[in-house]
Amino acid sequence: MPKRKPAQTSPQYAKVEQPFGMAPLMLRCPICGMVAIESERCPHLAFVYLSACGEFEYQSAEFAERFGKVDEDDFDLESFGDTLKTIGYGNQLLAIEVTYGGMACGPVWYTDVYGFDFGQEGSEEDEEE
Numbered sequence: 001m002p003k004r005k006p007a008q009t010s011p012q013y014a015k016v017e018q019p020f021g022m023a024p025l026m027l028r029c030p031i032c033g034m035v036a037i038e039s040e041r042c043p044h045l046a047f048v049y050l051s052a053c054g055e056f057e058y059q060s061a062e063f064a065e066r067f068g069k070v071d072e073d074d075f076d077l078e079s080f081g082d083t084l085k086t087i088g089y090g091n092q093l094l095a096i097e098v099t100y101g102g103m104a105c106g107p108v109w110y111t112d113v114y115g116f117d118f119g120q121e122g123s124e125e126d127e128e129e
């Protein structure tokens with residue numbers, strides 16, 4: 001019998017930085033391929049956090065419920081990965097932090113974080129015939 005991999009319980013947190021001046025990328029859901037910023041959200045998207053506004057642009061019902069337990073004063077982008085673990089997410093959650101910069105009155109950098117929940121099966125119930 002092959003040995004099972006030990007359970008990994010930390011959310012996966014990836015940080016990427018785009019070259020300065022490059023337009024923010026259209027991040028797609030790694031599971032179904034839908035663009036993460038659109039009016040119609042795919043069922044895997046857990047949240048979209050825009051640090052420029054300091055708020056969530058989108059939260060799934062499940063994420064909103066979990067994150068509701070976090071004291072906003074304790075929330076900080078630097079420890080977002082730890083916060084996700086604290087509220088009970090494991091390695092079924094992939095958070096992608098994207099930093100991009102452009103010119104406003106001077107160079108400005110923005111950081112957005114997208115969360116994808118691989119534990120969400122969505123509405124598709126596969127019934128094979």
Ligand SMILES: [Zn+2]
Pocket residue numbers: 029030031032033034042043044045
């Ligand atoms: Zn999806």
